[in-house]
Amino acid sequence: MTRTTARFTGLAGALVAGTLLLAGCADDGSDTTHNGPMMGSSNSSDSSSGDAEGSFDDTDVAFARDMIPHHQQAIQMARLADGQAEDPRVLDLAGRIEAAQQPEIDTLSGWLQDWDADTGHMDDDGMGGMGGMGGMMSEQDMHALMNATGAEFDRLFLEQMITHHKGAVQMAEAEIADGQNPDAIALAESIRDSQTAEIAEMEQLLTELGG
The missing domain is CATH 1.20.1260.10 (Ferritin, core subunit, four-helix bundle)
Incomplete structure (x- = not known):
């Protein structure tokens, strides 16, 4: 029983570690998502520059x-x-x-x-x-x-x-x-x-x- 309990505890710890790792990846994805608008701002700036070229x-x-x-x-x-x-x-x-x-x-x-x-x-x-x-x-x-x-x-x-x-x-x-x-x-x-x-x-x- 002691060995079984220890083995169960080890598996539970691995699951927790895996969950934390996945959460970290999710955080990285949110950063990537957050960077999207920043790239969009650059594109928006380019678009504004194009509009300026068409000014009169x-x-x-x-x-x-x-x-x-x-x-x-x-x-x-x-x-x-x-x-x-x-x-x-x-x-x-x-x-x-x-x-x-x-x-x-x-x-x-x-x-x-x-x-x-x-x-x-x-x-x-x-x-x-x-x-x-x-x-x-x-x-x-x-x-x-x-x-x-x-x-x-x-x-x-x-x-x-x-x-x-x-x-x-x-x-x-x-x-x-x-x-x-x-x-x-x-x-x-x-x-x-x-x-x-x-x-x-x-x-x-x-x-x-x-x-």
């Missing part, structure tokens, strides 16, 4: 809001070339302008929606109120282009589009200088570079056409 200011909003109708007018001008232009190089240029600027309008419109920003000039039915934007054609300018054909259209189109592009470049440079949103600044840089190159192309073409 008034210059970004103005750039998107004003460039949309500016592009829309350029597309309106470009579409007139089909059926009115004489030189195939003018027709080709007009096609490239429309192809490049419509996707940019879509991008700019999406940003304004994301930013919950006032669309401003885009709500205007006519051309009124938009003349203050750089390079915008007046109603009289547009009517003159609409009524021109052949070589006269080519010359007028190039002259007007050069002025129009220069206005867009100025708007883009303002965004590059004072904007905050990195995507908007990148688009402004692309507009500045591409339209500056097109200005040079149009000036050369105008010279060749005797303008």
